[in-house]
Ligand SMILES: Nc1ncnc2c1ncn2[C@@H]1O[C@H](COP(=O)(O)OP(=O)(O)OP(=O)(O)O)[C@@H](O)[C@H]1O
Ligand SMILES: Nc1ncnc2c1ncn2[C@@H]1O[C@H](COP(=O)(O)OP(=O)(O)OP(=O)(O)O)[C@@H](O)[C@H]1O
Ligand SMILES: [Mg+2]
């Protein structure tokens with residue numbers, strides 16, 4: 138049974154009496170222990186769709202359709218209090234900027250211990266012992282001393298380790314990591330992602346890894362959802378998607394990035410135009426104004442999501458292989 | 461070939477002051493003894509992690525920061541001592557493009573007004589409206605963009621206006637500080653291609669700063685890798701990426717995952733240990749020794765100079781002195 142099952146999820150924002158869809162009929166599953174990546178450009182709905190799972194949508198946003206089942210429970214039917222318990226114990230989140238999610242005026246130790254005491258019901262002394270072992274596990278040296286320090290005593294990479302320790306406090310089944318290393322330097326990014334991968338493997342934790350970096354997806358994810366303008370346009374294993382993308386947007390993304398493992402004289406093939414803004418109405422397929430293969434049907438009809446791709450004319454992997 | 465820009469043994473140290481008397485209590489060695497030359501028409505890349513001094517070096521070249529020591533030569537003239545009016549000719553020949561065009565463009569001016577102002581202030585002799593139209597076209601913007609304000613454009617379009625502004629006075633050198641870093645991949649590719657096209661078309665020279673190794677390698681003919689204010693390794697893109705010789709360069713390349721799941725599975729990567737030390741209190745000897753997997757006693761005591769490795773290739777590491785090359789002489 139999947140750990141998380143999202144079906145037909147739509148999220149809208151209400152502004153000045155009109156509703157605009159930010160997430161459009163998104164469906165996917167996360168199996169226990171797997172790492173699923175959400176990739177896509179800025180504004181494609183990666184964060185909003187994940188915040189919906191956590192029950193943390195901003196006031197102006199609301200779920201307008203669909204269901205979210207986690208471990209057999211319908212999350213959308215839970216009370217705020219029940220949802221808060223799930224967040225502490227079963228699903229936790231790691232954000233891009235740990236400084237904003239840590240309280241600057243409280244010691245690191247009290248913040249980790251609070252999470253442990255609340256969610257596991259441990260005594261103060263046991264919580265302290267667990268906090269120390271968690272900090273050690275995430276690679277914070279000299280954990281006993283560092284418990285007493287405040288967030289500003291930690292570098293960006295160290296703060297992210299602390300956030301991971303807090304996320305791990307109750308040994309959750311699912312971690313949602315929203316651009317966890319985007320603000321960090323490459324060598325620190327590699328340390329943090331290696332750490333998260335090891336933890337997920339050791340604890341059997343599933344992870345939704347949100348990123349716009351196609352290299353990170355290739356190195357760390359089992360499966361990938363590619364999002365564009367609020368929709369999942371393609372889904373598959375990382376290997377399938379990179380070898381033979383079927384949605385023109387996925388193909389475009391892959392051809393846009395310069396790569397170290399390729400001749401530098403290979404010119405980049407950018408996608409024309411600009412990412413679709415959710416507030417701009419676009420008929421048919423929302424990618425059609427940028428699509429190099431656009432046809433009349435694409436302007437008229439919204440493509441259904443079938444066999445892992447939302448496109449009227451998916452690229453043919455067999456054809457690609459032949460070339 | 462002749463160097464258009466030569467950065468000669470440049471150091472930039474910022475004083476750190478404290479208390480009511482603003483006494484200097486320490487100094488940040490943002491840039492330490494950096495020597496580089498840029499040939500006319502090449503794209504030269506500067507890579508390194510946050511705080512290693514890339515922007516400070518760029519600002520020194522742009523004469524926004526004074527070097528603590530060393531000199532900057534442009535087209536045969538030492539420009540590091542020039543001030544005020546004497547700098548005007550240099551400022552016309554050198555332009556800059558920054559990361560966030562939103563903060564570098566005036567929010568209350570349309571693209572057209574921004575470009576007209578640059579031309580007017582600098583006494584552009586030709587037909588200004590015609591030049592504005594031409595600049596927009598060169599940067600792939602339709603004429604209607606002249607009427608738009610920064611908030612009415614996307615990030616990529618704003619960056620095109622930023623590039624148009626940089627090109628306005630026909631500069632020879634453009635300093636690009638993280639010029640494509642804030643852009644989405646598909647838009648980043650558009651701007652990278654535009655920058656490449658413009659360099660060829662107008663014979664421009666770029667000092668291109670970035671932290672994305674793949675982008676810098678793609679755009680630049682030669683690259684220098686910085687760490688804590690110092691150059692660790694320099695060479696052509698091929699020399700640096702095909703045969704990296706400095707352990708830091710190797711670690712940087714290793715840290716970048718390729719968009720290729722099959723290759724990534726087969727590839728061994730060992731993440732560099734530890735954190736970047738504070739530039740307020742840099743390690744003794746080789747600044748990299750605290751994180752270096754092959755550090756020796758000597759690395760903790762002495763600062764390694766650049767060792768020539770043939771071609772344009774040079775690296776600052778004692779491990780190389782024993783195996784290959786000769787210490788690079790100061791020219
Ligand atoms: N509270 C809000 N009110 C109005 N619009 C919102 C709100 N939150 C998000 N949006 C809009 O919803 C869309 C999707 O946003 P989301 O944050 O999910 O994008 P994302 O894919 O995570 O992008 P990024 O890569 O930049 O983080 C964007 O157009 C965004 O502007
Ligand atoms: N005006 C200043 N006064 C004091 N310190 C400064 C000043 N400008 C920069 N620094 C310090 O000098 C060092 C180098 O900074 P710089 O901005 O050049 O790094 P960078 O390589 O551009 O980093 P990033 O990748 O984050 O942009 C940093 O430690 C920075 O804090
Ligand atoms: Mg987001």
Ligand SMILES: [Mg+2]
Pocket residue numbers: 514515516
């Ligand atoms: Mg900088």
